[in-house]
Amino acid sequence: MDSRKAESTPSRARQLKDLLQSKDVTVLMEAHNGLSAKLAEEAGFSALWGSGLAISAALGVRDANEASWTDVLQVLEFMADASSLPILLDGDTGYGNFNNVRRLVRKLEQRQVAGVCLEDKLFPKTNSFIDGEKQVLAQVDEFAGKIRAAKDTQADSDFVVVARTEAFIAGWGLEEALLRATAYAEAGADCILVHSKRKDSQDIMSFMEHWTYATPVVIVPTKYPTEPIASFMEAGISNFIFANQAIRSVITTLQTNLGKLAKTRDLMAVEHDIATVDEIFRLQDVQELKRSEKLYLPTPEGDVRGLILAATQGDFGELVQDKPKAMLFLHGKPIISWHVEAFRRQGVKKIGVVRGFKKEAVKLAGLDYFDNDEFADTGELFSLYQARDYLQGDTIIAYGDIIFDDFILQRLLTHGEGISIAVDAAWKMRKRTDPVRDLVVTEGLDDPIGETHCTLVKAGSAVSAEEASGEWIGLLRLGADKIEMVRGLLEKLAQEEPEVLRKGDLPQLLNRLVDAGEEVGALHIYGHWRDLDDQKDLLAARAGR
Ligand code: SPV
Numbered sequence: 001m002d003s004r005k006a007e008s009t010p011s012r013a014r015q016l017k018d019l020l021q022s023k024d025v026t027v028l029m030e031a032h033n034g035l036s037a038k039l040a041e042e043a044g045f046s047a048l049w050g051s052g053l054a055i056s057a058a059l060g061v062r063d064a065n066e067a068s069w070t071d072v073l074q075v076l077e078f079m080a081d082a083s084s085l086p087i088l089l090d091g092d093t094g095y096g097n098f099n100n101v102r103r104l105v106r107k108l109e110q111r112q113v114a115g116v117c118l119e120d121k122l123f124p125k126t127n128s129f130i131d132g133e134k135q136v137l138a139q140v141d142e143f144a145g146k147i148r149a150a151k152d153t154q155a156d157s158d159f160v161v162v163a164r165t166e167a168f169i170a171g172w173g174l175e176e177a178l179l180r181a182t183a184y185a186e187a188g189a190d191c192i193l194v195h196s197k198r199k200d201s202q203d204i205m206s207f208m209e210h211w212t213y214a215t216p217v218v219i220v221p222t223k224y225p226t227e228p229i230a231s232f233m234e235a236g237i238s239n240f241i242f243a244n245q246a247i248r249s250v251i252t253t254l255q256t257n258l259g260k261l262a263k264t265r266d267l268m269a270v271e272h273d274i275a276t277v278d279e280i281f282r283l284q285d286v287q288e289l290k291r292s293e294k295l296y297l298p299t300p301e302g303d304v305r306g307l308i309l310a311a312t313q314g315d316f317g318e319l320v321q322d323k324p325k326a327m328l329f330l331h332g333k334p335i336i337s338w339h340v341e342a343f344r345r346q347g348v349k350k351i352g353v354v355r356g357f358k359k360e361a362v363k364l365a366g367l368d369y370f371d372n373d374e375f376a377d378t379g380e381l382f383s384l385y386q387a388r389d390y391l392q393g394d395t396i397i398a399y400g401d402i403i404f405d406d407f408i409l410q411r412l413l414t415h416g417e418g419i420s421i422a423v424d425a426a427w428k429m430r431k432r433t434d435p436v437r438d439l440v441v442t443e444g445l446d447d448p449i450g451e452t453h454c455t456l457v458k459a460g461s462a463v464s465a466e467e468a469s470g471e472w473i474g475l476l477r478l479g480a481d482k483i484e485m486v487r488g489l490l491e492k493l494a495q496e497e498p499e500v501l502r503k504g505d506l507p508q509l510l511n512r513l514v515d516a517g518e519e520v521g522a523l524h525i526y527g528h529w530r531d532l533d534d535q536k537d538l539l540a541a542r543a544g545r
């Protein structure tokens with residue numbers, strides 16, 4: 001917060017005190033949680049009433065001290081955080097004697113609650129509108145002692161203590177009300193709340209005719225809502241507590257809308273009558289969180305993208321009649337899901353897929369899709385070219401027909417900057433007979449506990465089995481520092497050698513990079529991955545062979 005603003009804005013306690021002392025109308029609007037506190041502020045109220053009735057109702061219990069005072073305090077804390085308005089807590093009887101009141105005041109001040117209203121009944125209290133005549137009042141002296149204790153305890157001299165007399169509620173009449181109000185004002189109360197359950201203003205008006213103290217009065221006109229505010233103003237009252245209209249609004253709205261939903265099972269029965277989800281986000285100030293994330297979370301360099309090349313049909317006979325090989329099931333899920341989950345486990349959230357054959361069958365949620373509609377006549381480079389705009393920041397490119405252990409992706413992600421590929425050094429043991437394998441020649445040492453710098457010399461069809469030092473498994477990392485250069489290379493191919501772009505494979509791209517003097521790091525692994533080139537491969541994988 002701006003410190004100058006903090007200096008110039010009076011404390012919430014000061015604001016409440018000023019409001020209660022002012023001769024202008026002040027309405028303290030009931031709120032019972034953070035959201036209603038915020039909505040009351042947005043509606044234009046200048047102070048809040050932390051109603052015991054409403055808070056207990058919202059918690060699903062009775063207004064009879066069934067919620068503990070610390071339960072109430074917790075609700076107040078949310079209210080004070082969600083709204084900047086001063087809050088007057090309905091502190092019931094103070095949850096005990098003078099000693100409990102002292103601790104309550106300390107805790108309220110710590111939570112920026114502006115004041116507390118204490119009523120002259122006995123703990124545990126009952127709501128004033130229930131069996132009013134049976135309500136037992138506290139002894140005047142004992143209650144005045146509570147008020148003094150509260151005033152002596154407050155650290156901020158502006159903290160407000162309102163003394164509430166229930167003399168009318170308990171049927172004790174005007175004289176008792178005046179006697180009590182006087183004793184409480186003399187004990188130091190900042191304001192007197194005179195409560196009445198009459199359907200007219202007679203109790204209140206007769207009280208005001210005799211009230212001569214400067215101590216302001218506040219009333220709760222729940223039972224006499226038809227009486228105009230102006231007539232109370234004339235009688236010298238300018239403070240009003242709208243004590244329960246928020247919780248009653250909630251109850252009515254929920255009863256209506258939940259009833260409709262239960263009856264119709266149709267979301268459209270209420271859709272246009274209720275707040276949008278975006279409105280919830282606005283009230284929660286999600287925008288602020290987004291701004292802060294930019295400030296405090298790692299920068300986009302840390303955002304790695306994944307791109308899966310899955311355009312080809314593959315040699316899978318009957319199995320790929322209606323879907324490409326990437327969508328064939330392996331151990332309960334499509335092959336492509338294995339990729340997606342592996343990426344997500346490593347924190348790669350933005351994942352793109354280049355589709356081609358039977359593209360409509362590739363429709364996993366949450367992925368970005370690119371289409372190579374010429375999949376039948378083109379190769380991997382052309383598929384990659386379709387997603388060229390997606391190549392931003394660190395990107396991992398994966399063949400769609402391999403599966404691999406997590407550690408390979410994890411090591412590739414932490415393999416420093418630049419371009420790197422995962423190479424299987426145990427390639428001879430795989431006993432593959434495919435005519436085309438992405439064999440590679442590398443140089444340097446790749447010893448996990450020693451020297452680890454090893455680079456690609458050449459890859460793909462240019463490499464014979466005799467000279468090969470490994471097999472590229474189909475995982476390529478393009479670092480953020482190289483991604484633009486690679487995009488440029490693809491564009492150059494598109495313009496100058498379109499046939500190479502159309503027919504070429506990824507090893508050709510790797511060779512071009514090496515020829516251009518780029519270093520392609522080779523990360524060696526020993527097995528722990530599989531090709532799924534054809535039906536035989538898939539059946540072997542399904543059988544765990
Ligand atoms: C409350 O809002 O909890 C009050 C006012 O104390 S009343 O319900 O009228 O007692």
Ligand code: MG
Nearest residue numbers: 051052053090
């Ligand atoms: Mg109450």
